[in-house]
Amino acid sequence: MGRCAAEDPIAEAILRTAARHVAEAAEAVCPRLESSEVALTGGLFRMGAPLLAPVREELAARLPGVRVTEAAGDPLDGALCVAAALAADELRLPRDPALLSVV
Incomplete structure (x- = not known):
């Protein structure tokens, strides 16, 4: 699906919806402190930019100031x-x- 997202609006919409859900889950549990971090973990993030870009956008909108980091x-x-x-x-x-x- 990630390979199709740039050319397929349905695939892009599915990934944007998934990104919104990821950000909503992070928002529900993340303290609103400037020093807070959200780590992007799990195999789906290996998809790269088609999922990472909308997740980062959603996190920036929902949790401004929170640092997004890769899994350790x-x-x-x-x-x-x-x-x-x-x-x-x-x-x-x-x-x-x-x-x-x-x-």
């Missing part, structure tokens, strides 16, 4: 980071069993 790693890196924080009792995520369970 892949999903496995994130899982290892969460596991290390759990082991050290330093996890700063909400302890919600629907979101994270330790077995």
Whole structure:
């Protein structure tokens, strides 16, 4: 779809809608501080500009002053980071069993 977006208005509209939803989700959880960051993570962002450009536009409109950054790693890196924080009792995520369970 990303390859088609420049020439296909339907593909472009789908990506713009997706970008809006990504920005809405970030807006819902991001504190409105000048030092806040939003990291763009996940395989869909490998699509590049067809998705990244509208996501950045939406984030700039919804969260002015918030810095957009690339992911520091892949999903496995994130899982290892969460596991290390759990082991050290330093996890700063909400302890919600629907979101994270330790077995």
